[in-house]
Amino acid sequence: MEAVFLTFVFVLSIFLGFELISKVPSTLHTPLMSGSNAISGITLIGSLASLRADNTAVAVALGTLAVTFATINVVGGYAVTNRMLEMFKKKDKGGAA
Amino acid sequence: MNLVINFAYVVSAVLFIFGLKMLSSPATARKGNLVSALGMLLAVVVTLLYAGLDYKWIALGVVVGSVIGLVAAYRVQMTAMPEMVALFNGFGGIASMLLAWSEYHQQPELTTFIALVTFLSAFIGGVTFSGSMVAFGKLSGAITSKAVVFSGQHLVNGAILLAALGCGAAFTAAPATSYPVFLAVVGIALLFGVTSVIPIGGADMPVVISLLNSYSGLAACAAGFVIHNNILIVAGALVGASGIILTNIMCKAMNRSLANVLFSGFGATTAAKGGGPQGEVKPATPEDVYYILEAADSVVFVPGYGLAVAQAQHVVRELGEILEANGTEVSYAIHPVAGRMPGHMNVLLAEANVPYDQLIEMDEINPRMDSVDVCVVIGANDVVNPAALHDESSPIYGMPIIETHRAKTVIVLKRSMNPGFAGIENELFFYPNTRMLFGDAKASIQALIAEFKEE
Numbered sequence: 274m275e276a277v278f279l280t281f282v283f284v285l286s287i288f289l290g291f292e293l294i295s296k297v298p299s300t301l302h303t304p305l306m307s308g309s310n311a312i313s314g315i316t317l318i319g320s321l322a323s324l325r326a327d328n329t330a331v332a333v334a335l336g337t338l339a340v341t342f343a344t345i346n347v348v349g350g351y352a353v354t355n356r357m358l359e360m361f362k363k364k365d366k367g368g369a370a
Numbered sequence: 371m372n373l374v375i376n377f378a379y380v381v382s383a384v385l386f387i388f389g390l391k392m393l394s395s396p397a398t399a400r401k402g403n404l405v406s407a408l409g410m411l412l413a414v415v416v417t418l419l420y421a422g423l424d425y426k427w428i429a430l431g432v433v434v435g436s437v438i439g440l441v442a443a444y445r446v447q448m449t450a451m452p453e454m455v456a457l458f459n460g461f462g463g464i465a466s467m468l469l470a471w472s473e474y475h476q477q478p479e480l481t482t483f484i485a486l487v488t489f490l491s492a493f494i495g496g497v498t499f500s501g502s503m504v505a506f507g508k509l510s511g512a513i514t515s516k517a518v519v520f521s522g523q524h525l526v527n528g529a530i531l532l533a534a535l536g537c538g539a540a541f542t543a544a545p546a547t548s549y550p551v552f553l554a555v556v557g558i559a560l561l562f563g564v565t566s567v568i569p570i571g572g573a574d575m576p577v578v579i580s581l582l583n584s585y586s587g588l589a590a591c592a593a594g595f596v597i598h599n600n601i602l603i604v605a606g607a608l609v610g611a612s613g614i615i616l617t618n619i620m621c622k623a624m625n626r627s628l629a630n631v632l633f634s635g636f637g638a639t640t641a642a643k644g645g646g647p648q649g650e651v652k653p654a655t656p657e658d659v660y661y662i663l664e665a666a667d668s669v670v671f672v673p674g675y676g677l678a679v680a681q682a683q684h685v686v687r688e689l690g691e692i693l694e695a696n697g698t699e700v701s702y703a704i705h706p707v708a709g710r711m712p713g714h715m716n717v718l719l720a721e722a723n724v725p726y727d728q729l730i731e732m733d734e735i736n737p738r739m740d741s742v743d744v745c746v747v748i749g750a751n752d753v754v755n756p757a758a759l760h761d762e763s764s765p766i767y768g769m770p771i772i773e774t775h776r777a778k779t780v781i782v783l784k785r786s787m788n789p790g791f792a793g794i795e796n797e798l799f800f801y802p803n804t805r806m807l808f809g810d811a812k813a814s815i816q817a818l819i820a821e822f823k824e825e
Binding site for chain 1 (some may be wrong): 386387389390391393394395396397399400402403404406407410413414417418420422423424427428430431432434435436438439440442443444446448451454455458459461462464465466468469471472473475476483579580583586587589590591593594595596597598599600601602603604605606607608609610611612613614615616619704706711712713714716717720721723725726727729731
């Protein structure tokens, strides 16, 4: 039964995603891509929760690697998106907007 | 406690949704990204409240990952953004794969459904990783950006995919005794990522990056099913949907199907077929171009990947400002697939402080192209080739283009007469209203700026 529930969440989220993203103008496609890319690092949450104290050595290694890669994805993704978006400015605002 | 954590995840999901919504306008986009980051931070912090976690390894992974991520994000040049995104994307994919592996390693007794999603998470994650690494290599020039094709390629890829499905079925049927099969899945996924991206040429990279972006979301989704975690499913699905939409936009902008982009090895055959446009090319000196620009009332710059290669975005902005001071109306027309990732040109021009309200989309500029005095094409080629409009034998026939040929004068900045990515001659260069300014784009524009300053 839980599989059905999770699938429900999945399907509804896909539709929500289509609704949200179809409104993004092409000027912002690169920040959208790198920003959504950072969100895909959400797998970090699962990786953190998988590093339990009673893990075997192999699982510790796999989990630590997963946390490291996912953190690069999340931190790097948000930072680089922020850096890009800082540069998008309107005309004639004067000074740093 | 777990109830609190799960309610916090709901808040995180809402923050992601609002963040993405705010990304749809340049005015709120930056705040939107921060809202989304806040959602992520909240999710991470509450996850650490779970009982029985092994904090020393968590700390190690988070610290190492944060340092690498921050250094990379602040060091990267804006022209290198496509490969940076590909790299981060690949890391997200491999994390999902490793997560599925680690969960399976500790608890091999899986139900059929969990076995299926474990397989999907490992497979999609692995393909995302190695595919992104190949894309990274192509974009950074570490490996050839040409399409690498060999005979029987489709058969090889088909066989690999079949093997993956076979392993997936075997694994799902008996997960507890199938550890070697799982390892085979990991290996096949990594191999398939390489063999499926290698035949795709450089200028098709916007499609590939969008698609890999979608995969990384779906891999996170599958990992969410593995560990029964809704936040992974919601966030992964949002990313999956966004990647699919971008992929679709990119394909439409090239008038090609996704299958054609993925499987045709487009641009690999650069055989210049006989015929093609003939005529006289009219080269111009910077001084000639200066007189044309000086007299123009409206100038539209059309940038392409060559702008990024020449790092010419800052000098273009400088020239644009000089023209504006001279009373000329200046704008920048951007084709959806110009550059190596969606929106690539917009980011470069934004870096050079070009205000985003001067950046105009293709559908907006074409209707008023007849009234434009001068189009300056900088390092773009196929996206301004009029053959796409009328020559049914052209490989790019049907692709929407920026119709620069309808402007009163077209100035093309180009390194040489080499054909563009599609390997075809551009008849625009032979039009009576076209002047060619040969040389490195940056040097040419600097020469123009010097002409203006002399007066």
